[in-house]
Amino acid sequence: MDINDPQLMRSIIMDHYQYPRNRRECHDHDCKSVHMNSESCIDDIMVYVKLDHGVIKDFRFTGQACTISTASTSILSELVKGKTLDEAKHIIMEYRKMVNLESFDAETLEEAIAFSNIGKQANRIKCALIGWDALSQIIAESEE
Amino acid sequence: MDINDPQLMRSIIMDHYQYPRNRRECHDHDCKSVHMNSESCIDDIMVYVKLDHGVIKDFRFTGQACTISTASTSILSELVKGKTLDEAKHIIMEYRKMVNLESFDAETLEEAIAFSNIGKQANRIKCALIGWDALSQIIAESEE
């Protein structure tokens, strides 16, 4: 994927915003959920994660959110489903580097590289992280 | 009395401050009392007035107060004792004129003319009126 192709990057975001993947509830008893809403963003989303023996079996989300929040969470859902916690943590770490405008491993992030410039728009960074922060939180709690 | 004699005026105020007249409580059932304290003054005084058939039979006061409040209330007590309500109202009216730097009848005010310049010190006007306001209030209530 060419990170310097703005048309491609835009189409990734729009596609995930207009047709978000894994946007549905999960009320299984083994589905952990976390409610995220940010001060600087009117977003209000629920993230549901099903873990099984150190593997992310399912990742879903629901709620009202902006393009950046919705698309970034949708992309995340595809990226981490089926991954081990360690793999997921690695992906999240690389993503955080990217969002902070540090150098990162584009390979690992796949479509998430569409947000490689979000760090320049400080006021939307939180939106780009909302789903990712939720997953970090669930992983951290599972490891306590 | 010579209103232009500062030494005389000063000695009146100091005398009434250091030896206030009628400074004692009154707990007779026919003694009306009112508690005065002003925002701009740390004064805190109680005024007691005994009325009988339209005549001020007694006027007393107690409390912590500054020179201006104490002396002006002490002078007032001597001025109005034994006077009819109408006479007292006239005295109060002339006093208010003086304090507002309008022309007034010096004769009526006797020693109270010591405060003829208080109106130039806006921040102490309330002190010079505290006892007088109390009496006005008691008279007004008695006439309701």
Place this chain on the structure above:
Amino acid sequence: MLDLNHIRAQFPILKTKMSGKPLIYFDNAATTLKPQSVINDVTRILSSQSVNIHRGDYQLSYDISNEYEEARVSVAKFINADVNEIVFTSGATEGLNAIAYGLEHHLNEGDVILTTHTDHASNLLPWIEVAKRRKAKIEYFKLTEEGRIDLSKLDQALHSKVKFITLVHVSNVLGFINPVEDIIKMAHQRNMVVILDGAQSVAHIKMDVKALDVDFLAWSGHKMCSPTGVGVLYGKKEWLEQLKSIKLGGGSNAQFNEQGEVILKSVPTRFEAGTPAIESTIALKSALQFLDSVGMHHIHEHEVILKNHFLSKIQDFKHITVYNPSTDTGIVIFNVEGIFAQDAAAYLSSHGIAVRAGNHCAKLIHHVIGVTETLRASFYVYNTIDEVDHLVEVLRDITLEKCVDLYI
């Protein structure tokens, strides 16, 4: 017509830019801009008179205490109240809380507090709390389809269990002016107390509390050209005296002793414990002078002209949905099809235009308009037709692609 050049020249912020474009400020329902006279007051006080009030122990303190009390006189005149009916607060939220908690002791089990779905969290939440504590009930006025109070259902709504009616005078989302004259008249016939949230009304339409006969009114200074940190709670004298003071401390008491016997000062001082926002309160007077110099009637008229212009210009835009087309004021809420409100707001920001996105703290509003998130443009006295036209142009061409392009 207003002399807009003269008005705009008084607001230094209107000479600044946002995102490199001249600032077009349409978030007036959130807070208004400040005229130079207000800024000067604050700067002057901080620079040469920054002492505490309420004591004439020295000249500076005496002077600043006087200015503080003059602000009270100005506010009283502005809404036609008596000066001792004006309590200074830190804002509408504190004022509305002070009313709800302060009247709590009048509530008995089963009593009803009547309000609306369009009310602001700062008015609803305190009443929800005290209602819970007293086992009282919150009920909501029936609204017409567009979200106005249904006057035909008023008689039913004001039933015998209703004790307090608390409602927003002008909704900060729908921009409707509630028919408070009718409500107050009927309420008083039934011995009910009426509390108005004036956050969006006092700076926008002429307010006369005596003519209106309202019992309580609270609003914020910052929404009427003043600095932040100051608000006003008006209460009819007899009702202020019924209000329990919930913030206690220095300045509010005349006396207290070790046995816990407390004598509070008289109204309104009793409610003003502690050091207030002195500069902001004094500057409120200059803000009122500015509003008076324009004239409240002209301000409202001007807002309506801008709003009508905006609505007529966008009425053919298929991609824009307006939720309050019959708004009575300068507040318009809308959405762009397929674009989340905050994305649209961010796009407008990149063109120098400030509008608000969200639920505007009126979280029951979805009962009325069916959606939770909207864009809100709110016009005020210094806005121009040109600025509105600029908003219209940007909205004409807005697309999801363009919104997304800000981030790639």
Place this chain on the structure above:
Amino acid sequence: MLDLNHIRAQFPILKTKMSGKPLIYFDNAATTLKPQSVINDVTRILSSQSVNIHRGDYQLSYDISNEYEEARVSVAKFINADVNEIVFTSGATEGLNAIAYGLEHHLNEGDVILTTHTDHASNLLPWIEVAKRRKAKIEYFKLTEEGRIDLSKLDQALHSKVKFITLVHVSNVLGFINPVEDIIKMAHQRNMVVILDGAQSVAHIKMDVKALDVDFLAWSGHKMCSPTGVGVLYGKKEWLEQLKSIKLGGGSNAQFNEQGEVILKSVPTRFEAGTPAIESTIALKSALQFLDSVGMHHIHEHEVILKNHFLSKIQDFKHITVYNPSTDTGIVIFNVEGIFAQDAAAYLSSHGIAVRAGNHCAKLIHHVIGVTETLRASFYVYNTIDEVDHLVEVLRDITLEKCVDLYI
């Protein structure tokens, strides 16, 4: 030694006059003066960034929200707290009320709240009120003859019924620094909660809430070189979460519905309902930078030098009685024989000197010093030995005649 020229140059008010004489400001316990950096913040925001916070819908709002949160970070660093333990209030009085009312639900009949006779009305009155409501009891620390907490009676004072200990850190009348380390240590061994009124301490002595292990601390910005209208409530995270929020409204809730179910936001946002004093809060950061630039240790040292100088100069004055000769800070209270405090203050004012007269809102203090009305001179970082000398000279010659002569 402090570079007083450099410090004084930052306070424009020090170039002004009162009663035609250069202003000598010794009413620092009432409020402090403001440095230019603080004034500039307020002017800048009002002139070019006067928008509301808490939303990043447009660039200006995003920027000002950030500055607001940066102020929180600064405050947290200043007292060594975590950033989410810092709640912005309108002042010490609001903060102290929020603590008392917010902990009310933890009080049961017979519980004891321990405090002192030297406490300020803003700390005593809220507790007197909640104690009444919960049938709890207020008790007072035993004091030594000069008015210090008697450490030998501590064990007795902290008996098993005591639940909350709330006390002034530095008395605004006596200037004593209370032995809070000892009290907190012993209190925590007995599972008691300790609340400090830091109105006179945070701007005067280095504060480290972690080292001190205090549970709550409240103070005002205006007493630490900031504008009025802002204060801080610090609470340990676990205790803030136990505190019931008593001011509800916009911004404090994440969600609520028609059924009255309310979900509040997390700590500290939950406590910050409504539009806060934005300019004042942001300016607090510059105030802290000023204090840090001088160094808290030097500030305290300087106050003590001035106070000692004053006391040594007046010690032979037979007509002056000092009530707190062993004061630990820059606060000295005294009276002139035969002259009521307010008259003496007015006389000093005519010489350009600002001191306070009265009971200083500590209305139980007469239990300690035997009098209700005193003069208070309170020194701060920008005061000089020369200024103190001037006060001494005026006091040397003060007579009742001279005081009265102001009015004739």
